[in-house]
Amino acid sequence: MNAVIIDGQAIALKVRGEITKLVSEAKARYGEVPGIAVVLVGDDVASQIYVASKEKVAVSAGMRSVILRLPASVSEKELLTVIEKLNYDTKIHGILIQLPLPEHINAAVILSAVSPLKDVDGFHPQNVGKLYTGEKSFVPCTPLGIMKLLKEYGINLVGKRAVVIGRSNIVGKPMSALLLTADATVTICHSKTKDLPDVCREADILVVAIGKARMITKDYVRDGAVVIDAGINRLNGRICGDADFENLLDAVSAITPVPKGVGPMTIAMLISNTLQSFMENIKS
Numbered sequence: 229m230n231a232v233i234i235d236g237q238a239i240a241l242k243v244r245g246e247i248t249k250l251v252s253e254a255k256a257r258y259g260e261v262p263g264i265a266v267v268l269v270g271d272d273v274a275s276q277i278y279v280a281s282k283e284k285v286a287v288s289a290g291m292r293s294v295i296l297r298l299p300a301s302v303s304e305k306e307l308l309t310v311i312e313k314l315n316y317d318t319k320i321h322g323i324l325i326q327l328p329l330p331e332h333i334n335a336a337v338i339l340s341a342v343s344p345l346k347d348v349d350g351f352h353p354q355n356v357g358k359l360y361t362g363e364k365s366f367v368p369c370t371p372l373g374i375m376k377l378l379k380e381y382g383i384n385l386v387g388k389r390a391v392v393i394g395r396s397n398i399v400g401k402p403m404s405a406l407l408l409t410a411d412a413t414v415t416i417c418h419s420k421t422k423d424l425p426d427v428c429r430e431a432d433i434l435v436v437a438i439g440k441a442r443m444i445t446k447d448y449v450r451d452g453a454v455v456i457d458a459g460i461n462r463l464n465g466r467i468c469g470d471a472d473f474e475n476l477l478d479a480v481s482a483i484t485p486v487p488k489g490v491g492p493m494t495i496a497m498l499i500s501n502t503l504q505s506f507m508e509n510i511k512s
């Protein structure tokens with residue numbers, strides 16, 4: 229089988245180009261640009277790299293970007309004060325709390341403190357609830373980016389069997405909600421799922437968000453399935469996904485590579501959500 233390699237990099241660049249144009253039009257019309265604030269606590273190296281690339285993409289789209297760097301010793305109260313200020317800052321339309329937070333800080337309390345109207349990560353309970361009840365909300369960026377990839381590649385979901393491996397609040401759960409809303413029949417799997425390969429082989433669309441390098445082999449995949457790989461793992465000094473990409477190529481009909489698959493879409497959706505927040509604010 230000649231698998232289609234889903235080019236997340238190209239789609240992300242296309243989306244970013246569209247957003248750049250809309251930001252420039254908004255600037256000409258309203259004299260303002262969307263602003264995004266990223267709160268980074270501590271000095272986790274991976275988080276610093278993610279935050280730097282988010283800033284680069286936002287700035288390249290013409291947005292205002294602010295990074296608030298706080299020491300790992302910051303108290304929950306101090307962090308809440310920073311968020312409160314951002315909630316009231318009229319130049320900031322998107323607030324992002326870079327995860328993970330230090331252990332002494334309750335992430336759920338912090339994420340709930342972000343105004344749901346500026347919650348461009350879609351992690352506030354109000355936005356989570358709206359996603360499940362089908363109301364308009366901010367949707368977490370990685371699953372939103374995956375839906376965009378499926379749409380761009382004309383992959384029909386109606387009535388299809390979709391299996392999602394992973395049940396995190398960031399990827400797995402919102403992914404399954406979006407697939408369900410798109411009329412797929414959805415199964416969610418996790419580390420306690422029995423007979424995982426058998427369950428996965430029922431999938432027309434298999435979304436993997438596990439964090440285990442190259443775990444998904446041909447055993448898990450039905451011939452002709454679409455595999456979407458959100459995983460980012462480091463193996464022998466190289467980045468790879470949760471799917472055994474090379475070995476799946478002759479079994480699947482389409483697959484995302486890692487890197488250049490889902491990853492670039494996540495940041496593109498972040499600036500898309502920030503633009504959405506800006507436009508809603510300007511209209512209200």
Ligand code: NAP
Binds near residue numbers: 420421439461
């Ligand atoms: P997470 O919170 O660690 O969740 C991992 C999920 O995988 C859990 O639900 C876990 O099950 C399940 N799991 C672990 N081992 C398993 C196994 N052997 N069999 C079946 N299920 C298993 O991770 P996450 O935040 O969702 O991230 C998942 C991956 O996506 C990571 O590699 C992460 O780096 C990547 N990621 C990428 C992006 C992007 O922009 N592309 C964004 C976010 C995350 P339990 O719930 O039972 O523990």
